[in-house]
Amino acid sequence: MPYHTLPYNQSLALLTDLYQLTMAYGYWKAGVDGQEAVFHLTFRQHPFQGGFAIACGLAYVIDYLEHFALDESDITYLASLKGNDGKPLFEREFLAYLGGMHFACDIDAIPEGAVVFPHEPLIRVQGPIVQCQILETVLLNILNFQTLIATKAARMAIATRGEPVLEFGLRRAQGIDGALAASRAAFIGGCAATSNVLAGKLFGIPVKGTHAHSWVMSFDDEQEAFKAYAKAMPNNCVFLVDTYDTLDGVRKAAEAGKWLRSQGHEMIGIRLDSGDLAYLSIEARKILDEAGFPKAVIVASNDLDETIIDSLKDQGATISVWGVGTKLVTGDSQPALGGVYKLSAIRQPGGEWRYKVKLSEQSIKVSNPGIQQVRRYRSVTENLADVIYDANTDLTGGCIMIDPLDMTRQKRIPGDTTFTDLLIPIFRNGRLVYDLPPLPKIKARAQEELKGFHTGIKRFVNPHQYPVGLEKSLYALKTDLILRSREVTLA
Secondary structure, eight states: OOOOOOOOOOOTTTTTEEEHHHHHHHHHHHTTTTTTTEEEESSSOOOGGOOOOOOOHHHHHHHHHHTTOOHHHHHHHHHHHHOTTTSBBSSSHHHHHHOOOOOEEEEEETTTTTTTTTTTOEEEEEEEEHHHHTHHHHHHHHHHHHHHHHOOOOOOOHHHOOEEEEEGGGGGGSSSHHHHHHHHHHHHHTTTTOOHHHHHHHHHHBOOOOHHHHHHSSSSOHHHHHHHHHHOOOOSSSOOOOOSHHHHHHHHHHHHHHHHHHHHOOOOOEEOOOHHHHHHHHHHHHHHTTTTTTTEEEEEESSSSSHHHHHHHHHHHOEEEEEEEHHTTTTTOOSSOEEEEEEEEEOOOTTTOOOOOOOHHHEEEEEOOOSSSEEEEEESEEEEEEEEEESSOOTTTTEEEETTTTTEEEEEEEETEEEEEEOEEEEEETTEEOOOOOOOHHHHHHHHHHHOOOOGOSSSSSSSOOEEEEEHHHHHHHHHHHHTTOOOOOO
């Protein structure tokens, strides 16, 4: 089934910031629009103060780039923009240039579902500088959000210790786009299903849901409401029991379950949506077991996140399915991943690359130069380290990696160590060369990848720092570029 990740019937080519277009105009006016550039999209710190992230959003990127072109309505709109002198912001010739532009970049990316770390390029874009520049905003928009949500979902799945997580965030998500993207990213990160029916249709994600408090309130009696629902949906009965008195509601659900069983069906379970979930789930389990429903599940919701789930597990809660919404699809404690997109190399067509570095008073904001690749080294049992290196560097004999923020932290990697290069070709000269896996395989990749890392990186408090660094010669190049940019000599 093909992906349909962008539910619009119009061009999205202008989904960019104005300053991308003013820079593109500047390149064109200066006669340097023919230059070739390399940009990398990275993030600087782990989300949620954790120890890892899950790459997500590549399918949206592919969808966008396959349809990237400015149509007549885009050009008409741009022609209407005025400068502060009241004259057109862009010349007609430049607009004709944009209108005739065909996507011609090379894109390499880390596949969705991969475990990734700060400073590693999630995407490398190489091509005409105007196109690379215009793509900055949309790439950040897509990958920042979806990587954030996939990571949050993975953390919640870790917290449940193998029990299913259901994504219930549609009504609290940041608009239609945010809801759909969040449902997909949450599934990749580890959620078993979603309440979002459109996401189910578009992406093939399993959908789950039963009834709300309004169903119970619309009847004069809670018992009557449960029985009516059992009659209407005998194959989908999870009874929401906390409309009035929770434990009394569990008893009434059990009675409805007995009636359902007499009709040849079995209730799935109950849902708790308020109160002391540890205590209530333990007591509800007793009631259900005594009533003859030991297999009935207890679903819990109510503003859950990974820390609350972890605490409930430690308290002995008998919850077996976890419904999460607001704190998952909004990212809750961290509203954005904080990804950045930086120029790292530039050249005239057919010329030599000139490597670039962006300086800052904050060392964490100093960019990495080069045409970057990430090599993940591993032992028989687990991953050992990730090395960011220039793609033109031969690492056959092994390498020395250096922490980009602390040169005293170094690690030698022998040449015979098993490895995988993470960035793989997605587009070549604007043509898609990558077969996007089905969504279940992307999700399976995330689960399998997490197994390959030490459990310490998955801790919620003071997680282990997985080794990631620059290959020694790339670190030396970066240092030299910094010193030259600051007009400092080593003499």
